[in-house]
Amino acid sequence: MxxxxxxxxxxxxxxxxxxxxxxxxxxxxxxxxxxxxxxxGGTWRDNTYPGCECDIPSHMYSFSYELNTGWSKSFSGQPEIWAYMRKVADEQGxxxxxxxxxxxxxxxxxxxxxxxxxxxxxxxxxxxxxxxxxxxxxxxPNIPEIDGAETFAGPRFHSASWDHSVDLKGKKVVVIGTGASAIQFIPIIAQETEHLTVFQRTPPWVLPKKDKPTPEWRKKAFATIPGAQRAYRNALYWSLEVRAIAFNGHLDVLPFAEKIVTKYLAKAIPDPELRAKLTPDYRLGCKRVLQSNTYYPTFLRDDVDLSTDGVREIVSDGVIDGNGVKHEADVIIYGTGFxxxxxxxxxxxxxxxxxxxxxxxxxxxxxxxxxxxxxxxxxxxxxxxxxxxxxxxxxxxxxxxxxxxxxxxxxxxxxxxxxxxxxxxxxxxxxxxxxxxxxxxxxxxxxxxxxxxxxxxxxxxxxxxxxxxxxxxxxxxxxxxxxxxxxxx
Incomplete structure (x- = not known):
């Protein structure tokens, strides 16, 4: 048929x-x-990893003809965005x-x-x-081909296909990758795991995230004052749009933003050796710019290690780094993007x-x-x-x-x-x-x-x-x- x-x-x-x-x-x-x-829902239906949220302000990351007055905070999480999309599908028939x-x-x-x-x-x-x-x-999902991956005895999954049946509490967990998803879930799972090892190939630029709860008076104003939310959205649009100046060929503007990040990193990570590992050796914007207030502090925990030695192979009970050192693991999570x-x-x-x-x-x-x-x-x-x-x-x-x-x-x-x-x-x-x-x-x-x-x-x-x-x-x-x-x- x-x-x-x-x-x-x-x-x-x-x-x-x-x-x-x-x-x-x-x-x-x-x-x-x-x-x-x-x-x-697309990606906002499928990505259910802990801490999944948008890095664009909620009032811009939505349809201009389907405004939502009730966003709970500046940068909404996956459940709220998915709920918005389902609501739009229902109300629009x-x-x-x-x-x-x-x-x-x-x-x-x-x-x-x-x-x-x-x-x-x-x-x-x-x-x-x-x-x-x-x-x-x-x-x-982009899952890297690593020798011995199939021999690993424990659960192994990509962040975009998060296995919620796996209890990470008290487990030794290895995360491979430090991209946009990884910097969101790493601080959360670090609070559960017995030990967390993060394999980083290239450190990302991580800006502080200006994420605040939406005050009730603002929600009420958006819902009752004609044009208020539209004006707020327009202001957000232009505040984001000016960032294109730095990325699109005017590289002399970038040092100001880079200085903000380096100061933030220096304050968050007092240890110079660890700070050096987390410091990018490329210009801000070359890779996707990330935002988090909890990512850097996570590496101050005694039960979290950052490895920059690469991944040589996976064995039944862990990951072998580029220097031949084995990092024990009960669970492996790929934060390696798409x-x-x-x-x-x-x-x-x-x-x-x-x-x-x-x-x-x-x-x-x-x-x-x-x-x-x-x-x-x-x-x-x-x-x-x-x-x-x-x-x-x-x-x-x-x-x-x-x-x-x-x-x-x-x-x-x-x-x-x-x-x-x-x-x-x-x-x-x-x-x-x-x-x-x-x-x-x-x-x-x-x-x-x-x-x-x-x-x-x-x-x-x-x-x-x-x-x-x-x-x-x-x-x-x-x-x-x-x-x-x-x-x-």
């Missing part, structure tokens, strides 16, 4: 839900959202459009019929004129002439038009695609601009009577030349580090290297000459 729809959306994170709402608001009802899980428990395995373009066939794990096919992939870049740039390797998408998207990206680089569409793959749109992630503001802002652009594209197709559309090769090349010219000036390239922002060729295929209001400007309309429009014969 083949289920036919005009538009298929994949995923129910902020991207998929945002797209569904805008489709419905535009009067388009013939669409379905395919979700592999049994509820909405999105659930009837969602097919839960449907895992997408791949998609292929039929040039003769000009439709996409989407294959699922159950073997059931879907067909649609347009496919919007809202799968995001933080959903495939596949981001190479996430497309896990998508089986075939476009015109059967061209495989992952193979094309490996050969030519991960290049798109506006991070949304790809030459050779008609009627396919990505949400938060290459070079549209942010290091300074809320990606929900970018998602909203992309949903509006896709609606404008659909309207333009209708106006022209086009059955298929894709960016021209020339327009795509021009876009990427400009993006790479800008990212090469930015901190991600000039900062002296290797990060998940970069692909195997050292090119930044992740970050939007401008202000977000520039993305709004550049996607505010469909520039028709940048596209090849195909009409019915």
């Amino acid at each position: 083949v289920i036919k729809k005009d538009i298929i959306i994949i995923g129910t994170g902020f991207s998929g839900m945002g797209m569904a709402m805008k489709l419905r608001d535009s009067g388009r009802q013939d669409f379905v959202v395919l979700e592999k899980a049994q509820d909405v 999105l659930r009837p459009f969602i097919n839960f428990g449907v895992e997408v395995k791949g998609a292929s373009w039929d040039e003769d019929r000009r439709v996409w066939t989407v294959r699922t794990a159950s073997g059931e096919d879907y067909e649609a004129r347009v496919v919007v992939a809202g799968v995001g870049g933080l959903h495939i 596949h981001t740039i190479d996430a497309f390797d896990y998508l089986d998408i075939k476009g015109k002439s059967g061209v495989d998207l992952a193979a094309q990206f490996r050969e030519t680089g991960v290049e798109t038009y506006m991070g949304i569409m790809v030459n050779g793959f008609p009627n396919l749109a990505f949400m938060l695609g290459p070079n549209t992630a942010l290091g300074h503001n809320s990606v929900v802002f970018m998602i909203e601009q992309q949903t509006k652009f896709i609606i404008r594209m659909l309207d333009e197709m209708d106006r022209r009577g086009a059955v298929a559309v894709e960016p021209t090769k020339e327009a795509q090349i021009e876009f990427n030349i400009e993006i790479q010219r800008l990212v090469e000036k930015g901190i991600w390239t000039q900062g002296g580090c290797t990060s998940w922002y970069l692909d195997s060729h050292g090119k930044n295929r992740t970050i939007w290297p401008k202000f977000t209001f520039q993305y709004w400007w550049e996607t505010r309309k469909v520039n028709a000459p940048d596209f090849a429009w195909e009409h019915a014969a």
Whole structure:
């Protein structure tokens, strides 16, 4: 059996839900959202590790057209964000459009019929004129290949697949990795474990987190005074937006922020040897900037060790470091992040002439038009695609601009009577030349580090290297000459 729809959306994170709402608001009802899980939420449903919370202020990390007056604090935790997303899905009536428990395995373009066939794990096919992939870049855990891992006798899991059945109380635990998730859960589990060993490859820049409970008077003001919350959100937007100045080529601004962190670290870690281990040797912003008030103090505990000697192998009862020293472990937790740039390797998408998207990206680089569409793959749109992630503001802002652009594209197709559309090769090349010219000036390239922002060729295929209001400007309309429009014969 083949289920036919005009538009298929994949995923129910902020991207998929945002797209569904805008489709419905535009009067388009013939669409379905395919979700592999049994509820909405994407990464905020799946990541349930202790201490999981957002590093963008709550009032910005939410839909601009679905404001929440009741955020409990400046930076909300996973349960509160997930509750917000479920509430939006309910109040906006999105659930009837969602097919839960449907895992997408791949998609292929039929040039003769000009439709996409989407294959699922159950073997059931879907067909649609347009496919919007809202799968995001933080959903495939990156578990490093370490010799002997399979011989480990105890539980072993990634932070994104936290095993809540494992009781860490009184256990010897090894954490491998010190990324964004790890700095959140390490201070919490350190209070339970008998001994905690953290393996750090590269120290992150960790800013103090200005996280405060939201006073009741503010919640009441947002709920009762017209425009109050909107004004607060706008102020937050611009306070975050100015950070792009430092990251996007104006590196002379960074020493001020770096000084704040080094002072914070010096105050938190009196021991010079330990402080040296925790001090980055690259510029702030080169890797993702993290925020925590509890991460550094955790290493002052007698029952917590920081290892910077690398991981040689895993044995049945522990981890062997690069110097051959064994660190005993009952449990191993990977805090090693996600596949981001190479996430497309896990998508089986075939476009015109059967061209495989992952193979094309490996050969030519991960290049798109506006991070949304790809030459050779008609009627396919990505949400938060290459070079549209942010290091300074809320990606929900970018998602909203992309949903509006896709609606404008659909309207333009209708106006022209086009059955298929894709960016021209020339327009795509021009876009990427400009993006790479800008990212090469930015901190991600000039900062002296290797990060998940970069692909195997050292090119930044992740970050939007401008202000977000520039993305709004550049996607505010469909520039028709940048596209090849195909009409019915």
